[in-house]
Amino acid sequence: MRSVLPGSDPRPPGREPVVQVSGLIKRYGARTAVDGLDLEAHAGITAVLGPNGAGKTTTVETCEGYRKPDAGRVRVLGLDPVTQGDGLRPRVGVMLQSGGVYSGARADEMLRHVAKLHADPLDVPALIERLGLGSCGRTTYRRLSGGQQQRLALAMAVVGRPELVFLDEPTAGLDPQARRATWDLVRDLRTDGVSVILTTHHMDEAEQLADDVAIIDAGRVIAQGSPEELCRGGAENTLRFTGRPGLDVASLLKALPADSAAVEPAPGVYRVSGVIDPQLLATVTSWCAQNGVMPDSIAVERHTLEDVFLELTGKELRA
Ligand SMILES: Nc1ncnc2c1ncn2[C@@H]1O[C@H](COP(=O)(O)OP(=O)(O)OP(=O)(O)O)[C@@H](O)[C@H]1O
Numbered sequence: 001m002r003s004v005l006p007g008s009d010p011r012p013p014g015r016e017p018v019v020q021v022s023g024l025i026k027r028y029g030a031r032t033a034v035d036g037l038d039l040e041a042h043a044g045i046t047a048v049l050g051p052n053g054a055g056k057t058t059t060v061e062t063c064e065g066y067r068k069p070d071a072g073r074v075r076v077l078g079l080d081p082v083t084q085g086d087g088l089r090p091r092v093g094v095m096l097q098s099g100g101v102y103s104g105a106r107a108d109e110m111l112r113h114v115a116k117l118h119a120d121p122l123d124v125p126a127l128i129e130r131l132g133l134g135s136c137g138r139t140t141y142r143r144l145s146g147g148q149q150q151r152l153a154l155a156m157a158v159v160g161r162p163e164l165v166f167l168d169e170p171t172a173g174l175d176p177q178a179r180r181a182t183w184d185l186v187r188d189l190r191t192d193g194v195s196v197i198l199t200t201h202h203m204d205e206a207e208q209l210a211d212d213v214a215i216i217d218a219g220r221v222i223a224q225g226s227p228e229e230l231c232r233g234g235a236e237n238t239l240r241f242t243g244r245p246g247l248d249v250a251s252l253l254k255a256l257p258a259d260s261a262a263v264e265p266a267p268g269v270y271r272v273s274g275v276i277d278p279q280l281l282a283t284v285t286s287w288c289a290q291n292g293v294m295p296d297s298i299a300v301e302r303h304t305l306e307d308v309f310l311e312l313t314g315k316e317l318r319a
Pocket residue numbers: 028031032033050051052053054055056057058059
């Protein structure tokens with residue numbers, strides 16, 4: 001396997017789960033933030049999604065060893081983050097949203113300092129270049145832009161060549177270029193055999209990057225699978241066509257398989273839902289032919305991860 005990160009040798013992917021959480025409960029006073037959560041993450045990139053307050057950060061911070069579970073079992077790289085933290089810390093990189101950096105430190109000094117804490121760090125100047133921080137190496141942390149601070153936090157998380165990195169909203173507040181540079185770096189981590197657990201509110205980010213997605217709501221994992229599996233299984237796809245308004249939808253419905261639906265949500269817009277396969281497409285076009293209907297457009301609309309997410313977690317804002 002080619003190594004894509006500066007100074008890094010690719011690691012062969014392990015077969016054991018990198019994270020195993022079962023029956024995790026975490027309370028803050030009377031509030032139960034995590035409520036019997038089960039999660040297994042394997043080598044590759046796992047995205048953890050969920051509405052605000054769902055318990056993502058609490059779960060991830062428990063895996064990082066920053067929080068002690070009230071109940072349940074947590075193993076990261078096979079180790080207990082609380083009782084075996086000393087063995088785990090050198091093998092895991094953590095990117096915190098708040099950065100965790102002394103505000104008067106210069107970016108390159110900070111990164112060099114963190115690199116020295118590790119036995120076999122990545123090449124610091126190359127990493128600085130790779131993340132587009134070359135022009136601000138001498139700038140103090142407090143004077144870096146929000147996006148530069150984010151990228152420095154990411155560099156600090158990966159400089160020790162961890163086996164696993166936790167990235168908490170790694171692209172929050174980044175401009176599109178910096179976002180894509182971060183995505184490229186995360187993909188390179190995977191290519192080099194580093195596993196990544198990332199929390200994000202960006203569905204496109206999860207769709208682009210993740211091998212596996214876990215959706216958390218009210219302190220539990222409510223769905224998990226690859227983006228394709230979730231999009232396939234979570235919601236039906238639709239076939240949409242446009243034509244003259246007022247077509248006989250009831251007659252179209254009769255021609256379709258039993259568990260399909262056909263509606264005209266707006267004049268001249270027709271939506272057929274159910275199992276959208278070549279046979280159904282043929283049925284719709286032959287119904288059009290029999291009824292003298294020439295569609296202006298016809299398209300299969302696939303559900304995105306965002307559709308699935310909203311369907312599973314609801315569309316209303318959480319308190
Ligand atoms: N230190 C704390 N003290 C008290 N309550 C907390 C604390 N941290 C989190 N909570 C509460 O626990 C619940 C879960 O919070 P958590 O930060 O884990 O969710 P999240 O899914 O990461 O949310 P977000 O997407 O908004 O970051 C929320 O109701 C939150 O208010």
